[in-house]
Amino acid sequence: MAQDDAKNNDKTSGEKQRNVTRRAALVGMAGAAGTVLARGADGQEVQVSSGSRPQVPPDPTKVIGRLASEFGERSPFERLERVTSFSRSSSETPLQNLHGTITPAALHFERHHAGVPSIDPDKHKLIIHGMVSQPTTFSVSDLKRLPAASRICFIECSGNLFRDAPEQTTAQLIAGMTSQSEWTGVMLSTLLREVGADPGASWLLAEGADAAVLTRSIPKAFWDEAMVVYAQNGEAVRPENGYPIRFLNPGCEGNTSVKWLRRIEVSDQPFMTREETSKYTEPVKGGVSRQFSLVMDARSIITYPSYPNTVEKGWIEVQGIAWSGRGKIAAAEVSTDDGKTWQRAALQDPILPKAHVRFRHMFKWDGKDTVIMSRAIDETGYIQPTRAAFMQARGPGSGPYHQNPITGWRLKAGGDVVYRVEEWA
Amino acid sequence: MYQVKGGTMPDRAVTMTWLLVICVCVMAGATFAGEDDEEAVVYGFGRPATAEEIAAWDIDVRPDGKGLPAGSGTPAEGAAIYVAQCAACHGAQGEGGLNDRLVVHSADEPFPLASDVNAGQHRTIGNYWPYATTVFDYIRRSMPFTAPGTLTANEVYSLTAHLLHLNHVIPEDAEMNAQTLPKVVMPAHGKFRLDDRQDFKEVH
Numbered sequence: 001m002a003q004d005d006a007k008n009n010d011k012t013s014g015e016k017q018r019n020v021t022r023r024a025a026l027v028g029m030a031g032a033a034g035t036v037l038a039r040g041a042d043g044q045e046v047q048v049s050s051g052s053r054p055q056v057p058p059d060p061t062k063v064i065g066r067l068a069s070e071f072g073e074r075s076p077f078e079r080l081e082r083v084t085s086f087s088r089s090s091s092e093t094p095l096q097n098l099h100g101t102i103t104p105a106a107l108h109f110e111r112h113h114a115g116v117p118s119i120d121p122d123k124h125k126l127i128i129h130g131m132v133s134q135p136t137t138f139s140v141s142d143l144k145r146l147p148a149a150s151r152i153c154f155i156e157c158s159g160n161l162f163r164d165a166p167e168q169t170t171a172q173l174i175a176g177m178t179s180q181s182e183w184t185g186v187m188l189s190t191l192l193r194e195v196g197a198d199p200g201a202s203w204l205l206a207e208g209a210d211a212a213v214l215t216r217s218i219p220k221a222f223w224d225e226a227m228v229v230y231a232q233n234g235e236a237v238r239p240e241n242g243y244p245i246r247f248l249n250p251g252c253e254g255n256t257s258v259k260w261l262r263r264i265e266v267s268d269q270p271f272m273t274r275e276e277t278s279k280y281t282e283p284v285k286g287g288v289s290r291q292f293s294l295v296m297d298a299r300s301i302i303t304y305p306s307y308p309n310t311v312e313k314g315w316i317e318v319q320g321i322a323w324s325g326r327g328k329i330a331a332a333e334v335s336t337d338d339g340k341t342w343q344r345a346a347l348q349d350p351i352l353p354k355a356h357v358r359f360r361h362m363f364k365w366d367g368k369d370t371v372i373m374s375r376a377i378d379e380t381g382y383i384q385p386t387r388a389a390f391m392q393a394r395g396p397g398s399g400p401y402h403q404n405p406i407t408g409w410r411l412k413a414g415g416d417v418v419y420r421v422e423e424w425a
Numbered sequence: 426m427y428q429v430k431g432g433t434m435p436d437r438a439v440t441m442t443w444l445l446v447i448c449v450c451v452m453a454g455a456t457f458a459g460e461d462d463e464e465a466v467v468y469g470f471g472r473p474a475t476a477e478e479i480a481a482w483d484i485d486v487r488p489d490g491k492g493l494p495a496g497s498g499t500p501a502e503g504a505a506i507y508v509a510q511c512a513a514c515h516g517a518q519g520e521g522g523l524n525d526r527l528v529v530h531s532a533d534e535p536f537p538l539a540s541d542v543n544a545g546q547h548r549t550i551g552n553y554w555p556y557a558t559t560v561f562d563y564i565r566r567s568m569p570f571t572a573p574g575t576l577t578a579n580e581v582y583s584l585t586a587h588l589l590h591l592n593h594v595i596p597e598d599a600e601m602n603a604q605t606l607p608k609v610v611m612p613a614h615g616k617f618r619l620d621d622r623q624d625f626k627e628v629h
Contacts, residue, residue, distance in 0.1 A: 114567065127474050127482060135474040142470040194467055205485055211573050213566040215485060263482050272488050272556050274563040278548065281617065283539035284629070289553075293620035326625055380625040393628040395539030397546060 053077070082107055083172055089113065090157070091240075092176025096303045101321065101348075101356040102152070103179035105232050110240045111157050111177065113275075114211035117260055121236075121244035124209070126228065130266035133196030140244045143186050143230060146194070150184040151227065151250065153354045154323050156296050158253035158280060158401040167410070167418035171306045174407055174419065175299070178323065180356045181241075183248050185229030192223070192266070201266045205273075206247045209262035216256045217270035218249060219292060225250050228261060251325030251354035252294040253402070255280055282401045284394060296325035298384050299404040300332055300359070300376035310415040313367035318345070321356045324378035328352070331377040332359035338371040338408070339386065345374070353379075365411060371420050373408040387422050396424065486562040490607030493561065496578035497602035500595070503587025506580050510569045519591045524570070525549065528591045531612035551592030555617050557609035561585045561601075582606070 054076035057063045080098075082091035090111040093103055110116075121140045129135035156178035165174060201220070208214040218226065227248040230237060237243045242259030249256045255275060270276070270292070281289045300322035305311045322332040328351055333342040345359035359374070375384040385393070387405035394403075408420030486492040512522070519528030529551040537546045537553065547553075550560060565581045567573050576584070586601040595601075595609060622629055 114570065114573065125478075127479060129474055129479050129483070135479060136471040137474040137478065138471040145470050146468060194469070194471065196467075207482070207485070211567070213484070213573065215566070265483065265485065267487075269487065269489075271485050271562075272559055273485070274559055274567075277555055277559050277617070278550075278553060278563075283537050284618075285539055286618075287536070287538060288616050288618045289536075290620055291617045293622070295620075382625050382628075385628040389628055395541075397537055397541040398539040 080107060082109065083170075083176065089115075090177065092172050093179045094170075094172045095176055095178075095301065095321065096171040096306050096309075098303070101180050101358055102233060103181060105181065105235070105238045105241070108155075108179040108181065108232075108238065108241050109157065109177045111159075111254065112210060112212070112240070112259070113214055116239050117210045118239070119209060119244060119260060124244050124262070126245060126261055126263070128191060128195045128264045128266070130204070130264075131198035131201040131268065132192075132266050133198075134194075136195045138191075140230060143228060143245065146186045146190055148184055149187050149227060150182055150231075151248075152180065152182045152352055153248075153250040154178050154180045154296075154356050155248075155254045155257055156323070156325075158255065158296065161400065161403040161405075163399065163403070163422070163424045165419055165421070167307070167421055169307060169419040171301050171303050171407075175301045177254070178299075178356070181232045182234070183227065183229040183237075184231035184234075185227045185245070185248065188223055188226040188228060188247075191228060191264075195266075197266050201268055203267045203270050205263070205265040205267060205271050206256070206258040206261060207263040207265070208242075208258045209260040214255075214258060214275060215271065215273045216258055216275055217267075217273065217292075218247075218256055219270070219294075222249055222252060222256075222294065249294070251296060251327075253280060253296060256294055280401055282394070282398050284398060293402055296323075297402065297404045298322070298324035298326065298329070298376040298378040298382050300374040300384060301407045302334070302372060302374050302409055305372070305411065305417045306409050307418050309417045311365065311411060311417060312415055313365055316363050316365050318361045318363050318372060318374075320345075320359055320374050322347075322359055322374070322376035323354070323356045324376060324380075324382070325354055326382065327354065327379040329357045329376055330379045330381075332357070332374055333377065334359070334361040334363070334372065334374050336363045336365075336370060336372050339373060339406075342375070367413060369411065369413050371408045371410050373406050373420070375406050387424075391424075399424075484562070484566055486558045486565075488556045488558050488607065490558060490603055493558070493603035493606060494578040495603065496582050497600050498579050498581070498583025498586050499600050500583075500586045500590035500597055502579075503583035503585070503590075506576075506584055507587050510576075511584070514570060519588065527588055529553075530593050532593070536613055536616050549592075550588055551594065551612060553613050555611055555613045555615070557585070557589060557594070557606055557611055560588055561606060 080094050084091040091109060093107050093109045124140055126138045160175055160177035162169060162173050203217050203219055205215055205217055228245055229248045230245050232238060232241060237246055245261050247258040247261050276291060281291045284290045300320055302318055302320040304319045305316060318334050322329045332345045332347060334345045335342045343361060345361040348358040351357050377383050384404060384406055390405045410418050410420045514522050514524040515527050516522030520526045526547055526549055529547045529549050531552040534547055534552050537548055561581055564584055582601045589595045590597055594611060
């Protein structure tokens with residue numbers, strides 16, 4: 001199989017074949033049952049059987065196509081999916097199947113503490129109060145009348161790691177709780193000016209309108225870049241991602257970008273909510289736990305080749321994403337000899353601060369057993385650590401938050417690619 | 426930021442409006458509204474929030490007790506409510522349920538250390554929560570999981586008292602109210618440090 005096809009071929013989702021809806025199967029159908037030829041998403045002709053794949057005419061140039069529609073759907077041949085956790089309080093982005101750096105909104109990772117609320121945007125309101133001269137209630141349309149700003153950045157859950165993963169683990173399960181969107185809304189600074197925030201204020205509480213009424217305290221250091229956003233990749237924010245409005249705290253742990261935002265209370269001290277004491281804190285050396293360590297440290301992961309790809313001897317384009325909550329990615333390095341030597345990978349423009357950047361590196365594989373891995377270097381000079389260095393600095397009992405060690409993939413003689421298993425204890 | 430809705434104005438009026446804008450700008454020696462101008466402007470969108478709507482949502486409680494409502498409760502009162510509304514998910518004595526464990530005695534399991542291998546390490550009220558007010562705040566906003574926001578202030582004080590007692594933090598007869606709760610010193614008090622990393626080149 002050509003490597004490009006392998007990139008789009010996820011064994012996991014291939015195994016759980018979905019029943020194609022009758023409507024999809026009928027779309028443009030030529031009436032022929034059995035095996036037909038069709039054009040895959042990559043433009044290559046593929047054989048499709050009527051059993052598990054949608055049927056399409058053998059030659060699309062001989063049949064008038066579907067007419068214009070009100071809302072576009074992806075090709076019935078495409079079936080990328082998030083993987084949901086057992087409790088369905090989270091789902092992860094299929095990093096290994098995406099291209100470029102923008103995450104389709106329908107595949108953005110989810111994490112919620114009491115489900116996704118159903119909210120009527122016309123009834124939703126945002127109250128800003130506390131240390132302000134004019135406590136104000138904004139409707140969603142009020143927010144849209146204020147000067148708009150857009151920003152492309154990642155949001156990553158600070159628990160984004162699968163520690164005791166077996167060899168048969170995808171990049172999605174290792175690091176799929178990071179996703180990237182173009183967000184549009186109002187700068188927090190604009191809102192604080194509208195309500196006359198007290199210059200002496202130093203913390204604010206952001207609160208969601210979900211059944212957890214989730215709250216986080218945000219220190220002033222992050223206010224300049226923070227936003228209240230109503231759009232994601234050009235359309236309204238998805239319900240799972242905070243519809244109709246969410247807080248956006250670029251570069252910081254996802255939980256502080258409070259979704260379904262309903263209230264901001266301006267204050268001069270943190271509120272010490274459960275999500276910043278019991279959770280989202282990490283024991284560090286000295287017998288204490290670190291709190292409000294909001295920034296996501298630099299990280300990267302190779303998305304191709306990775307489990308469950310298979311590769312062939314010869315040239316392989318290694319691809320992946322790198323990101324840092326502290327600013328721009330300065331470099332991404334790839335090792336194809338289990339960390340002994342490192343080469344600079346090419347970075348794809350644009351290289352935006354606090355954003356996923358795609359890297360590529362051509363590597364000629366000799367077909368022998370090896371481990372490939374990547375590390376991110378950000379503009380502060382920080383180098384993504386190995387698991388051993390990370391554990392040395394943090395301690396084995398520090399988990400599960402803010403863990404960003406290097407991920408390795410083992411290329412086995414014969415071509416199978418598996419996750420390079422790590423010992424954590 | 427100007428809104429000019431051509432569709433609602435006759436063409437001549439639009440032209441006149443623009444002429445006026447240009448004249449004003451020229452007279453003021455200004456260019457179009459840039460960031461500097463935006464800095465100074467308050468647009469006045471939104472409406473004043475009423476005291477009632479703020480009060481209805483302002484349920485947060487700070488460690489100094491700000492935000493605690495009137496009311497009170499004891500561990501004994503809380504025990505009865507706990508059996509009816511919490512035990513099914515958190516276990517009869519706050520452990521062994523399907524959901525989060527709520528009881529750890531710090532004498533048996535002290536504050537978790539980063540240096541310990543964390544297999545089976547528990548982090549909850551008795552050994553990890555630094556403030557008693559957080560227990561009140563969290564139960565009031567998020568619990569019981571399937572019916573959040575339904576407990577009265579007295580019930581939340583009672584449940585908070587019960588859980589603090591089960592965790593060996595307060596005696597059986599201690600009453601929790603807006604004065605006593607902020608004074609409770611938790612076993613994990615003083616064991617949290619604000620992120621103080623300076624050199625970002627370091628792994629830490």
